[in-house]
Amino acid sequence: MNQSVCSHCAHGLCISKVSIFKQLSRDEMIDVLKKVHHITIEKGETFVHEGDQSSTLYIINSGIAKLIRSSSLGKDQIISLQTDGDIIGEYYLLSNFEPYNFSVTALSDMKICTLHKSDMDEILDMHPHLCRTMLTELSRKMITIENKLQNIAITDTEAKVAYMLIQLYTKFGYTTEEGPVIDNPLSREDMANFAGMTRETMSRYLSKLAKDDVIRFLDKKRILLVQKNALESLL
Amino acid sequence: MNQSVCSHCAHGLCISKVSIFKQLSRDEMIDVLKKVHHITIEKGETFVHEGDQSSTLYIINSGIAKLIRSSSLGKDQIISLQTDGDIIGEYYLLSNFEPYNFSVTALSDMKICTLHKSDMDEILDMHPHLCRTMLTELSRKMITIENKLQNIAITDTEAKVAYMLIQLYTKFGYTTEEGPVIDNPLSREDMANFAGMTRETMSRYLSKLAKDDVIRFLDKKRILLVQKNALESLL
DNA sequence: CTATGTATGTGATTCAAATCACAAACGATA
């Protein structure tokens, strides 16, 4: 973990990429920037550990991270995936240094802006409308995680797989002439941990979907959703 | 659903019971009160329907409600239980009338304050510090639901039951000379839907816990947690 | 108090996903 001024900031306002700060004026951004630190994280590195005392807000400049919770014996659950412009840990901001209930691991090299809790508090005091924006952000996450809860708890396995694929598409998807494609950053194990099943079961269901030509593996990382609506109808 | 001035308000400030408004001065509260409507809900009534367009914030004055999501074929998942002072739907406040993704059903007769989205927006504009309070509230819910997600997704059935009992205790529990007691408002079916399993399985595990004297059924509604720490160690 | 419908406990059976097991494919490294 290398603490320094990130290359983005050398030539501009890296925080302008970040959802909650987008609405600020240039002068306000410069104010905020004074409090922001920048770190780079290497692929595979875990930079937030479950149980750590929370004191920092992480704002993703670039890269992909997974939020994980681990159970007593080995099983992991991926809570969410976060990418450019997303913030991690905002809901610990107002607690009194409660420990994080998740770990965060980089799935790619990352550039991250960090804000200390006390600094973020100051910023919120100075710019009260930011508070509304964070409320919006958090609301979205809340709705997303409620959907996830429902999906993991009360749908069948095929629907879980479909849900995961749709989620991956909204985060990492784009359209091509061939159709919607996912640039999938997850291993089979991660996919399974996201959907709440074992690696083997995920493997089998993906094979089945490919055999039925609902999805197609373009290469190791890219998945074509041949029949995206068929997936959606499974939810 | 009977729309009128509630009895609480006839002799005071019912919203003073409500977490997010507690910090307001008496004058501020009177301002807010002008915008608040009051409704009474009967036990069993469903007053928010999944798919309804969101336009109202519900603030519970008294009573107990369950938030449910239903899957395509019959299975329900109880997202959370809400009681006095809790608010429902705050995270739809900032969306543009997105539909609710849950239904809300009263588990007891209830008194509820309602605030229209536009009025709540005005109130937040007038009292920006309320925004911080809501952020805190929402943060707590977020942490709770992440815990729930982990618990339902990656723990074994016994742990799910234990988790449910602990959750019920934090919401509906009190201490007696005999030990910690839950005043349980849920049917076996609701308990199962909360924990993410079937009624039969819940029934069996509760019987097992009672046989092992980890819990004891004092009467139809009250559960004594004979060995609360044994339950906690299962999580 | 009786009757009817709902809630609950519990046995028997089924079934789908977890687990176990292993071979093949792949990726990083020297």
Place this chain on the structure above:
DNA sequence: TATCGTTTGTGATTTGAATCACATACATAG
């Protein structure tokens, strides 16, 4: 290119919760 470790696909087996089935307890209304 050869080697070692990791990831992945897939078969065989186990297992434990869901399902099915039903008797009993309970609540509510007449």
